[in-house]
Amino acid sequence: MTLEEIGQTIEAEVLTGQDRLRDEVAVGCAADLMSDVLAFARSDAILLTGLANRQVIYTADVAGISAVCIIRGKKPDQPTVELARQKGQVLMTTRLPMFVCCGRLFAKGLPGLGYLDISKGDGDR
Amino acid sequence: MATDRSYTKIQELTYELKVRDAMVGNVATVSPGQPIRDLRDLMRKRRISGAPVVENGRVVGVISIEDYIKCLAQGEMDVPVAERMTGRVETLYADEPLVHAVRKFDQYGFGRFPVVERDSRELVGIITKGNIIRCLLRKLEIEYREEEIHQYRASHIFEDIVADRTNLVLKYDIAGGDFDRAGESASRLKKALHRLGIEPGVLRRIAIAAFEAEMNVIVFTDGGQLAASVCSERVTVTATDSGPGIADIEQAMQPSFSTAPDWVRELGFGAGMGLCNIKNCTDAMNLASEVGRGTTLEAVVYLGRGKAGMEPEAADARA
Numbered sequence: 001m002t003l004e005e006i007g008q009t010i011e012a013e014v015l016t017g018q019d020r021l022r023d024e025v026a027v028g029c030a031a032d033l034m035s036d037v038l039a040f041a042r043s044d045a046i047l048l049t050g051l052a053n054r055q056v057i058y059t060a061d062v063a064g065i066s067a068v069c070i071i072r073g074k075k076p077d078q079p080t081v082e083l084a085r086q087k088g089q090v091l092m093t094t095r096l097p098m099f100v101c102c103g104r105l106f107a108k109g110l111p112g113l114g115y116l117d118i119s120k121g122d123g124d125r
Numbered sequence: 126m127a128t129d130r131s132y133t134k135i136q137e138l139t140y141e142l143k144v145r146d147a148m149v150g151n152v153a154t155v156s157p158g159q160p161i162r163d164l165r166d167l168m169r170k171r172r173i174s175g176a177p178v179v180e181n182g183r184v185v186g187v188i189s190i191e192d193y194i195k196c197l198a199q200g201e202m203d204v205p206v207a208e209r210m211t212g213r214v215e216t217l218y219a220d221e222p223l224v225h226a227v228r229k230f231d232q233y234g235f236g237r238f239p240v241v242e243r244d245s246r247e248l249v250g251i252i253t254k255g256n257i258i259r260c261l262l263r264k265l266e267i268e269y270r271e272e273e274i275h276q277y278r279a280s281h282i283f284e285d286i287v288a289d290r291t292n293l294v295l296k297y298d299i300a301g302g303d304f305d306r307a308g309e310s311a312s313r314l315k316k317a318l319h320r321l322g323i324e325p326g327v328l329r330r331i332a333i334a335a336f337e338a339e340m341n342v343i344v345f346t347d348g349g350q351l352a353a354s355v356c357s358e359r360v361t362v363t364a365t366d367s368g369p370g371i372a373d374i375e376q377a378m379q380p381s382f383s384t385a386p387d388w389v390r391e392l393g394f395g396a397g398m399g400l401c402n403i404k405n406c407t408d409a410m411n412l413a414s415e416v417g418r419g420t421t422l423e424a425v426v427y428l429g430r431g432k433a434g435m436e437p438e439a440a441d442a443r444a
Contacts, residue, residue, distance in 0.1 A: 035394060039398060054308065
């Protein structure tokens with residue numbers, strides 16, 4: 001699914017990376033715990049999160065994720081938006097809550113990460 | 126997407142480059158009083174299809190091969206250039222961005238524009254669409270080569286520097302409690318290792334370990350250092366601090382065990398997964414700590430193969 005379709009599906013406003021909206025993502029990843037993102041996320045994922053701080057951007061950068069959507073109407077501050085721009089990430093926000101975002105995207109065919117077991121090192125990809 | 130990006134690059138270059146960069150200097154000119162027949166030799170010898178008409182250093186018109194052909198057809202070879210030239214001349218300034226030239230070509234449909242200095246109005250060159258294209262291609266080629274040389278130098282450091290063992294150490298200072306910048310060091314380390322040519326899958330594991338290690342130093346200590354020691358077969362990430370130390374390492378290693386304060390949890394960390402994450406994404410991990418003295422965490426990732434105990438192919442298949 002392209003980032004543009006995702007943005008339309010969850011009524012998101014794009015803050016950075018407008019030129020990359022035709023990029024494809026393969027899976028969705030929804031988490032507020034950044035350690036879980038680091039453990040499980042894939043670089044072809046979009047990260048949906050309720051956090052709106054710079055660590056979200058750093059986490060995405062380190063995990064190789066290049067698209068982040070901040071949910072439930074939270075607005076990242078200017079340094080966070082600037083950091084996302086610097087790291088070349090697509091940053092969006094939506095007023096929709098997490099459950100609705102995930103539901104709409106799943107219904108449109110964007111899959112999740114599947115069953116993962118940290119004790120088996122599933123995060124290591 | 127590649128075409129989109131190069132399009133943007135061209136646009137960027139047309140703003141960055143000046144008309145002066147693309148124009149051709151040493152312009153062949155004619156004077157208004159010269160007969161049309163003089164054009165024949167000029168155009169043939171200089172292989173040009175038009176020339177500015179100059180009087181006292183100022184451009185007063187442009188005469189082209191089309192004008193010449195018309196005169197030839199009507200047997201007007203002795204008419205002065207001034208009577209057949211295009212008199213209302215559009216010129217470009219040498220210091221204008223190239224994008225102005227591009228727009229002017231679109232607007233007027235002319236084949237060439239004389240280029241003059243903004244202050245003196247003196248003719249300094251001439252520009253055609255071909256000149257613009259050549260200039261852009263040249264610039265793109267130079268930038269591409271620079272990038273290639275750049276990449277080559279960094280990623281071949283281990284082959285180029287002759288020694289029995291080469292070990293590159295990258296160090297980053299971490300300020301304790303500085304949550305705003307938490308992640309900055311790991312992010313910078315990732316960028317540096319990428320420049321050294323480390324393969325993306327391996328790079329990601331190193332970066333994740335470094336990120337969690339950095340987070341621990343920021344959350345629990347007054348500050349410390351993150352270091353990555355790179356040699357041809359492995360990267361060793363070391364996080365050291367002089368902070369409170371860990372009383373029970375075995376307990377600290379348990380998934381979900383955490384002593385992190387609530388403010389850390391609110392920021393998306395502190396769920397007791399950090400050390401597990403480091404262990405899971407590296408090939409070897411060692412944690413040494415003394416209460417009151419500090420902690421040293423060392424994690425090793427081997428280059429050029431998957432996680433320890435896993436066949437490289439199997440690791441690739443999961444990527």
